Amino acid sequence: MRQFFLPVQFGIVLLSLSITAGASAQTSDTLFFSLDMSEPISAGWFEPGSETIGIRGDQSPLSWGTTYPAFDNDKDGVYEAAVPFNLNADSLLISFKIKVDGMDNPDDGWQAGRNHDVTVYKGEQNKIALAWEDQPPQPPVTITGNVEIVRDFKGENLLPRDLFIYLPPGYQESERRYPVLYMHDGRALFDASEIGQEWKVDEAAEELIRSGEIEPIIIVGIGNTQDRIDEYTPSEQVWKHELHRISSTVASSISGVYAGDFMNTEGDTIRFKTKEDTLFVMIPGGDYWQPLAPKTKHSFYLPQAGITFNFEVSGGKAEKIIATKPSMGGKGDVYGMFILNKVKPFIDQNFRTKKGKEFTTLGGSSLGGLISLYLGLEYPDVFGKLLVVSPSVWWDGRMIIDEVNQLPGSSGQHIWLDMGTAEGEGAVENAEALQQALVRKGWTGQNLNFIIEKGAAHNERAWAKRVPDMLRFLFATEN
Known part of the structure; x- marks a missing residue:
């Protein structure tokens, strides 16, 4: 099933x-x-x-x-x-x-x-x-090194957000220029007091720069907003399923009109039953019944998943269901223009940066990993390196793999790609499919570093453990 x-x-x-x-x-x-x-x-x-x-x-x-x-x-x-x-x-x-x-x-x-x-x-x-009203204690500020914060940075057609800018050791005392790593979800990069967890990018960068393992870099954390899903996704994902009755039932109450088993075209079976005039649903593979809330006539809402079930009733019995969920996503290109036309020019104008593509990296995790790869492949003349951490390959029917398949060939960009084995069903398989698509287009072990991390979950603590290796791959000093 x-x-x-x-x-x-x-x-x-x-x-x-x-x-x-x-x-x-x-x-x-x-x-x-x-x-x-x-x-x-x-x-x-x-x-x-x-x-x-x-x-x-x-x-x-x-x-x-x-x-x-x-x-x-x-x-x-x-x-x-x-x-x-x-x-x-x-x-x-x-x-x-x-x-x-x-x-x-x-x-x-x-x-x-x-x-x-x-x-x-x-x-x-x-x-x-x-x-419900209990709050965890305020964690201490954990910023290491020199991190400047620009509050409420504005972008056209997008909500304002904060920028978190890490400057390497010796920045204030020198006149040199530096490569730049731009990262999404900026609040989670340097300071655990912001959300309770962090990537510890500042600690890793400080240690690796001071030891000479990587070249000094500027790291720009671009804060997210309540529109994170929309901004970090390249396409609008529409969710809709049509289901048809596969079992007969006798309606013993008004809500009993909807009881029975229904199947969609992919073979998923959803079960409905009534108890005391309340309609319950059991999702495929589930083992407990969830109550549905009446919405309109012949329409019920499943709060846990945000699904609306619209029943088509004839002859005193529902024979067909249209299950829908509000569409989401699709502002990735607008967000990309924000980075290209607002964030990067601001950083280049106010900090001593190296502006060429070979000195400019884009990175993030989850949906941030998805949008990093998408924008990186869209603008290879801007971003010479990509940090694609635990990417949401699943988005919109794995559209990012289709994007890779449509490339004429490898752009030569250096790409870090990884996934943890404890990040959910299908996550590793999706990451492997993405890696294989990149290899078919010409990426090799010289410019594509693919990591499967055993036991790693989908959180900042797991990513923090891999950050030193990420930085070494992207910014290692020449021996």
């Missing part, structure tokens, strides 16, 4: 849970969550009967794209979840947030503030209890 994929902010939601939240999922490395939701229930915006509450995080089986559900079996406003982890070491550090999946919720249902951190220890009973 194929899986039912949905695009989301930090990756792909695979709406297929192989692990339940009940006792059967518990292992010696299980983390037991207790989530007090009394405040949002009292405030009236969280509806326990129709909305999903749970955890999102950066270590499997958690992800930032889908909510691991928690349940309030005794109806006291405190939700519980048992999340099993597969530890390869004595402990595992996890970043997470509480998430409410529903409609018209504050901050789209995300818990405010920075991510929470918790360490799971192998062979121990791990528990954490927190309330």
Whole structure:
């Protein structure tokens, strides 16, 4: 059976849970969550009967794209979840947030503030209890070296954002010019106090420059905005599925008109059932029923995934469903013009840079890795080197591979490409397909460095471990 994929902010939601939240999922490395939701229930915006509450995080089986559900079996406003982890070491550090999946919720249902951190220890009973309003402590500023910050840098047709500019040791005392590395998601590069994690690019650069392993460089972190998905994607991704009934049912209630099994053209089967006039859905491969919220006549909404199911009813029974999700993405070219026409000229005018393509690198991770490769291939005369970290190859049917396939040949750009084995189903296979497409166009081991990092997850801590090697590959000093 194929899986039912949905695009989301930090990756792909695979709406297929192989692990339940009940006792059967518990292992010696299980983390037991207790989530007090009394405040949002009292405030009236969280509806326990129709909305999903749970955890999102950066270590499997958690992800930032889908909510691991928690349940309030005794109806006291405190939700519980048992999340099993597969530890390869004595402990595992996890970043997470509480998430409410529903409609018209504050901050789209995300818990405010920075991510929470918790360490799971192998062979121990791990528990954490927190309330919706709890905030993690303010981490200390971790900037190393000289980092200048330009606040609210404006771009045409885009929201303003901050620029974080790392200047190498000796910059103030010299008159020399420097290569520049431009990176997306700039808030996460130098300072853990900004989002709770960081790449530690400043620490790595300081050490490697002072030891003479890499040449001195300027690093420009371009901050993201709430439009990150749109800005970091080259194409608009449209999500729509048509499903047809494959099972018969007898309608015992109004909502029973919709009950039954439906299949799309790719062979995914979605199940619907009713209980006390509430319609529930089970996504392909899932093992628990999710309540649907009535939206309009014959239309229901799945908060956890943002899907609207529009039922076509005839003869007292729904025979067809059009499942849709709002389209997203597609402002990558506008964002590229912002970098070319605003950010780069500003940096070149105000800092001592080397302007040639051989001295200009573009890089990022996840969707930032996707847009780095896309813009780099679009503008090979501007960006001579590309840092493509854990790229979201999956975006829009792997359109980035199609972009590579359409190239007349290799541009000769130096490309770092990597992926961790713990970054989600299909991530490594997608990265390998991208690497193979580049090789077919003429990239070789001389200018394409492809890394599969065993056990590495999709987060800043994992990328920080690889940063020194990234910098050595891109900026090694000549012996």
